[in-house]
Amino acid sequence: MTASTLVSAPRPTRPSAPIGSLRARLRNFPLAAAVAAVVLVFVIVAAVWPDLLAPGSPFAINLSAALQPPSPAHILGTDESGRDLYTRIIHGTGQSLLIGLGATAVAFVVALLLGVAAGLGGRVADAIISRALDVFFAFPVLLVALLVVAIYGPSVTTQILAIGIGTAPGYARMIRGQVLAVRNSGYVESGRAVGHRYGRILRQHIVPNALRPLVGVFTLGIGQSIVWAAGLAFLGLGVAPPSPEWGALLDAGRAFITTAWWLEVIPGIAIIVVALSVTTVGRYAQQLLEGATD
Amino acid sequence: MSTQVSVESDVVFDVRHLRVGFDIARGHRQIVSGVSFELRAGSCIAIVGESGSGKSVTARSLVGLTGRGGRVDADRIEFAGRDIRGLTQRQWRSVRGRDIGFILQDALVSLDPLRPVGAEIAEALRLHGWNGARARAQKVEELLADVGVPAPALRARQRPDELSGGLRQRALIASAIALDPRLVIADEPTTALDVTVQAQVLELLERRKRAGTALILISHDLSVVSRLADEIIVMTGGEVVEQGPAAHILGAPSHPYTQALLDAIPGEHTRGMSLTGGRGVTLPRLAPVIEREPIVHAARLVKSFVGPDRVRRRVVDDISFDLYAGETLGIVGESGSGKSTTARLVLALDDPDSGEVVLGGEPWSGVSESRRRARRRSISVVYQDPLSSFDPRWSVERTIADSLSDVLYRTRASRRAHVRVLLDQVGLDESVLLRNPLTLSGGQRQRVAIARALAPEPSVIVLDEAVSALDVTIQAQVLDLLSDLQARLGVSYLFISHDLGVIHHMSDRVLVMKDGKRVEFGTADDIFSNPQEPYTRELLASLPRVPVPVRV
Numbered sequence: 001m002t003a004s005t006l007v008s009a010p011r012p013t014r015p016s017a018p019i020g021s022l023r024a025r026l027r028n029f030p031l032a033a034a035v036a037a038v039v040l041v042f043v044i045v046a047a048v049w050p051d052l053l054a055p056g057s058p059f060a061i062n063l064s065a066a067l068q069p070p071s072p073a074h075i076l077g078t079d080e081s082g083r084d085l086y087t088r089i090i091h092g093t094g095q096s097l098l099i100g101l102g103a104t105a106v107a108f109v110v111a112l113l114l115g116v117a118a119g120l121g122g123r124v125a126d127a128i129i130s131r132a133l134d135v136f137f138a139f140p141v142l143l144v145a146l147l148v149v150a151i152y153g154p155s156v157t158t159q160i161l162a163i164g165i166g167t168a169p170g171y172a173r174m175i176r177g178q179v180l181a182v183r184n185s186g187y188v189e190s191g192r193a194v195g196h197r198y199g200r201i202l203r204q205h206i207v208p209n210a211l212r213p214l215v216g217v218f219t220l221g222i223g224q225s226i227v228w229a230a231g232l233a234f235l236g237l238g239v240a241p242p243s244p245e246w247g248a249l250l251d252a253g254r255a256f257i258t259t260a261w262w263l264e265v266i267p268g269i270a271i272i273v274v275a276l277s278v279t280t281v282g283r284y285a286q287q288l289l290e291g292a293t294d
Numbered sequence: 295m296s297t298q299v300s301v302e303s304d305v306v307f308d309v310r311h312l313r314v315g316f317d318i319a320r321g322h323r324q325i326v327s328g329v330s331f332e333l334r335a336g337s338c339i340a341i342v343g344e345s346g347s348g349k350s351v352t353a354r355s356l357v358g359l360t361g362r363g364g365r366v367d368a369d370r371i372e373f374a375g376r377d378i379r380g381l382t383q384r385q386w387r388s389v390r391g392r393d394i395g396f397i398l399q400d401a402l403v404s405l406d407p408l409r410p411v412g413a414e415i416a417e418a419l420r421l422h423g424w425n426g427a428r429a430r431a432q433k434v435e436e437l438l439a440d441v442g443v444p445a446p447a448l449r450a451r452q453r454p455d456e457l458s459g460g461l462r463q464r465a466l467i468a469s470a471i472a473l474d475p476r477l478v479i480a481d482e483p484t485t486a487l488d489v490t491v492q493a494q495v496l497e498l499l500e501r502r503k504r505a506g507t508a509l510i511l512i513s514h515d516l517s518v519v520s521r522l523a524d525e526i527i528v529m530t531g532g533e534v535v536e537q538g539p540a541a542h543i544l545g546a547p548s549h550p551y552t553q554a555l556l557d558a559i560p561g562e563h564t565r566g567m568s569l570t571g572g573r574g575v576t577l578p579r580l581a582p583v584i585e586r587e588p589i590v591h592a593a594r595l596v597k598s599f600v601g602p603d604r605v606r607r608r609v610v611d612d613i614s615f616d617l618y619a620g621e622t623l624g625i626v627g628e629s630g631s632g633k634s635t636t637a638r639l640v641l642a643l644d645d646p647d648s649g650e651v652v653l654g655g656e657p658w659s660g661v662s663e664s665r666r667r668a669r670r671r672s673i674s675v676v677y678q679d680p681l682s683s684f685d686p687r688w689s690v691e692r693t694i695a696d697s698l699s700d701v702l703y704r705t706r707a708s709r710r711a712h713v714r715v716l717l718d719q720v721g722l723d724e725s726v727l728l729r730n731p732l733t734l735s736g737g738q739r740q741r742v743a744i745a746r747a748l749a750p751e752p753s754v755i756v757l758d759e760a761v762s763a764l765d766v767t768i769q770a771q772v773l774d775l776l777s778d779l780q781a782r783l784g785v786s787y788l789f790i791s792h793d794l795g796v797i798h799h800m801s802d803r804v805l806v807m808k809d810g811k812r813v814e815f816g817t818a819d820d821i822f823s824n825p826q827e828p829y830t831r832e833l834l835a836s837l838p839r840v841p842v843p844v845r846v
Contacts, residue, residue, distance in 0.1 A: 185682065186677060186679070186682035186683035186684075187682070187683055187684055187685045187686075189643060189683070190675070190683045190684075190697075190746075191696075192643065192670075193641055193643060193670060193673075193674065193675050194670060194671065194674065194696075194697045194749075194750055195666075195667045195668065195669075195670030195671055195750075196696075197667070204685075204696075205685055208687060209685065209686065209687065212687065
């Protein structure tokens, strides 16, 4: 085996249509992705402009209407202080989504730096970074996140950092693998052969092609981060209690799980629905990028 | 026929009007329409065609391996007098192996990577009633010895990845003939093999044929077929265009497609001629400028790599040559001969351990990359698999534009315009501009790769097996294109190929390599008509040739 053997980089298995026919591909939008997209639009509206969907205040206390089950007046019921659960969930969307997106963004940046450095930095850098990641891997994500929260105290920012740092090693490892494959690809060599500078090759070939197969993984990560955030909140390490952040709702509802099931179940469903929707749309987006529509 | 009764009895396979179609999303698509033949014991019928001709589908449907959604119809398919239309998969399993042996192109894919090849062959024996383990082991050794595997007892215990390509293919043949089938179907049995190994495999098949086995040979290569076939069926687009005795098809083809296939085979008789323009059309040619300073001067190049077994091997060992302006220098050798590594040294993608490359009169190897970068535009490369050298996200336009000089083509409009010029030069029209190369045919992709190689306006293009993956008529078009570009632009080619015919057709001078060393170096005429070294002679003797009809 000589060094001339080109390792072919990952490549979509089926031929994609001409680039102009993106519209044609969108026409074959599957039902699941359509439903998920509608849910996401709703979620984004709720995050950006919650008053449009739920005009009341999420903190309005009405002790006379405490712990009411779902009814026409309070479609998702009320909590122990008589606050409307629907209003609270809608107003909590922004924070939950922010944590999901923010944590994934943090994880992405950390993972990109580590993964690219390990993939391109030569044998020594690769060995150091990879072993460090292995050590990180030995700790559960939750433990790492707990550590960060313990140091900086609970808040939205620390949640983002905690979950971002906790989930970064997995992404870093995937990026490293992709970078290694792309680095040895024929098109990188062609770029060298025509005399492009290393920075240009890194920018136009290595980074985009290493990341392309991971777009789906990152969208899956958004849903996953929301779930992690809920987990932290459930342990009382999330956003402080009066906040309607979804994890905080879960944590608060825990005390009433036998008497007022809706306080626990409904925020849980909200988390699942959003995570599923992001995942479905993400998967579809990935297929679209790779040119496979089914 | 008058001797009908006695002849009829040794007809092994009788196929009348075979039709194969596949159910697709919207309806049904006919892939093969109307193949008929009669095959006798001890004779060979060859089905020849290019990719997409339906030849492999034909072969597979004859042994019940059509695949999902496939529908096979025929007026008659009789194997040894028995109607085998509509056999169930279970019934097929008893026929395949025992009565019909099937040899596929790629032995590495067809053999189980985790199982010693001996066990693989023994499995075929066991399934068909060989019960004693010891008897099986002995038979396996006999079979391997039969197909010319040295040290069969040792080889039987090795796994496919421990064997060379030639030994693997022989092991596969041994498993196909293990039960002494009356019919062997071989689908491109030698396509991935070096010529010397190919010659051995063909010899092996010929011996089976002489021993009375009927043979169906599927191939894209008329010269391979000419060694074995008694009758030839030429297919294109699922239709039989010509069928008849081999001597007749090869010597006096009546159909223009068969004629085009034959004309497209490069070799001695095609030097200086067009491969696609019909017979006797010569190509304009500029004489290379040998007197002046060479464009590429390679002196005593040595390069070694450490293998997986941690042994350091010299892959390129003391290779020297000069390449002059407008010249085509062919480097020919079998796999592992170091020709591709030599290409990488010339391209300065690797630096030699010792020796030097001089490009355009200035040192090229051993200088820093920053000093090389600006000069890289004077030498470019076309690979065997163009697709892997294209960024998968990019359109044809962007792929080519990326190699244009930023200094000469500053504006977007000028870059676009020049990409069009380049596409026109390689014979593609602008409808491909926005397409992803993935959606192009093999020939079109290679044209895009050539356009990209031309974009920096180089004085040398390294062509590393650039036509080896193409069908013969497409290969002919690309070779004609390369000759035409050379005549117009005066560019030099370092033409690397394992295919002696292609090398002979294209090269002014030829370097023969083996195990990293130079075997022989001289003008194409000298090397091919008066080889000095035994290895060169062996290579030339292994090369299957179509008996060349007299050219008008």
